[in-house]
Amino acid sequence: MPKLIFYEQFRLEKSSFSRYPLVPSFRETLHKVEFCSDSSFVVSLLTFGTGGRFGRLSAPLAQKLVDHAVSSGIKVFDTGFEYCSGASQKLLFKSLSRHLYADTCDIKLSTKFRLPLHFGELIENVNDTLSLLPSRGYIDTLFLWGPSIADLTNSFIWDELNMLKQSGKIMRYGVNTHDHVVLSHLHESQKNICLDDIMLDYNLLQLDRKILINSFANSGVKVWAGTALCQGYLNQSLFDMVRRTRSFSYLARALFNPSTFRFLAPARKLRNFIRFNFPQYCESIPLSFVLQNPSVSFVPVGMLSCSSINSNLQILSNLVPVDILETVSSWARLNCQVRD
Numbered sequence: 001m002p003k004l005i006f007y008e009q010f011r012l013e014k015s016s017f018s019r020y021p022l023v024p025s026f027r028e029t030l031h032k033v034e035f036c037s038d039s040s041f042v043v044s045l046l047t048f049g050t051g052g053r054f055g056r057l058s059a060p061l062a063q064k065l066v067d068h069a070v071s072s073g074i075k076v077f078d079t080g081f082e083y084c085s086g087a088s089q090k091l092l093f094k095s096l097s098r099h100l101y102a103d104t105c106d107i108k109l110s111t112k113f114r115l116p117l118h119f120g121e122l123i124e125n126v127n128d129t130l131s132l133l134p135s136r137g138y139i140d141t142l143f144l145w146g147p148s149i150a151d152l153t154n155s156f157i158w159d160e161l162n163m164l165k166q167s168g169k170i171m172r173y174g175v176n177t178h179d180h181v182v183l184s185h186l187h188e189s190q191k192n193i194c195l196d197d198i199m200l201d202y203n204l205l206q207l208d209r210k211i212l213i214n215s216f217a218n219s220g221v222k223v224w225a226g227t228a229l230c231q232g233y234l235n236q237s238l239f240d241m242v243r244r245t246r247s248f249s250y251l252a253r254a255l256f257n258p259s260t261f262r263f264l265a266p267a268r269k270l271r272n273f274i275r276f277n278f279p280q281y282c283e284s285i286p287l288s289f290v291l292q293n294p295s296v297s298f299v300p301v302g303m304l305s306c307s308s309i310n311s312n313l314q315i316l317s318n319l320v321p322v323d324i325l326e327t328v329s330s331w332a333r334l335n336c337q338v339r340d
């Protein structure tokens with residue numbers, strides 16, 4: 001029998017998250033356990049991510065999705081100040097408001113601000129965001145979104161982040177970037193800037209990132225592996241994704257954004273390998289792979305229907321066996337990698 005340890009107490013110890021009382025129900029426990037057995041592993045937290053498409057949902061549908069996510073035990077919600085010109089963040093926080101009033105509420109919120117920002121703008125944006133959260137008064141994690149190294153050398157940004165932290169308006173801060181040069185820079189300058197969290201792309205096509213991810217995690221930085229898009233391309237083609245979602249933003253992103261375009265051909269190769277060898281796990285391998293990495297704490301995934309939430313929770317509670325994930329990643333390492 002695997003020994004169960006409360007995941008959140010174990011993983012978020014010493015972090016500001018742990019200041020909230022935890023009274024986990026059975027269902028919550030399901031998403032927060034470490035299984036200690038011969039082949040021990042830690043399960044990451046599935047996070048409700050709201051990108052641009054969420055901002056275009058109707059208010060009743062957004063409310064339905066958020067209510068369903070909360071009642072299913074999802075506790076972490078991620079958005080961005082500029083996603084869908086602000087509509088995603090607004091809609092998410094409005095839909096969450098009925099769940100945020102209780103003193104014992106253990107829902108965590110993260111949002112992102114795009115750099116470069118001018119002096120004072122960060123504080124202004126945080127105040128604007130907090131005005132959407134009257135029953136809350138703070139953001140759990142604030143990410144700087146897509147900064148260049150030059151942006152990160154502006155010391156006033158770090159001063160403002162520290163001020164916001166001291167004032168209790170933000171609990172933690174981090175950086176969201178896919179750029180390997182920026183990631184390496186952050187890793188090297190960690191001691192000076194004391195990041196709490198890092199959000200980056202990670203999936204079966206980027207196995208080299210494992211070293212960096214482990215290293216961040218070992219130095220106490222919580223890793224958020226944003227992988228929704230690539231996950232999509234790993235179990236369905238771009239064409240199928242556009243047809244299914246009827247969203248041309250995927251097509252535009254894939255064709256005109258070089259950092260997405262370069263995933264298409266390797267993703268097709270891997271999709272075919274998985275379909276041929278593990279047809280029963282086609283849907284679950286990409287997400288399972290990220291969730292079972294002990295160095296990854298949070299996995300933000302865009303989920304725009306209740307069935308999508310249910311199927312991802314199903315994947316979380318029934319992860320693909322480790323030996324199959326190892327076979328797939330060994331094959332992927334040799335045959336289809338997107339190098340930094």
Ligand SMILES: NC(=O)c1ccc[n+]([C@@H]2O[C@H](COP(=O)([O-])OP(=O)(O)OC[C@H]3O[C@@H](n4cnc5c(N)ncnc54)[C@H](OP(=O)(O)O)[C@@H]3O)[C@@H](O)[C@H]2O)c1
Pocket residue numbers: 048049050051052053054078079080176177178199200201202225226227228229230231232233235245283287300301302303304305308312
């Ligand atoms: N690297 C990063 O930092 C990074 C990258 C991407 C996303 N993110 C974060 O992820 C969140 C969502 O972003 P987004 O709205 O742009 O999401 P998205 O990438 O557009 O993904 C949403 C789509 O993925 C589908 N999906 C959900 N679970 C899946 C699974 N297990 N396998 C395959 N497809 C799946 C959803 O299907 P349904 O329509 O059926 O729900 C939906 O169509 C945001 O919080 C964003 O910040 C971060």
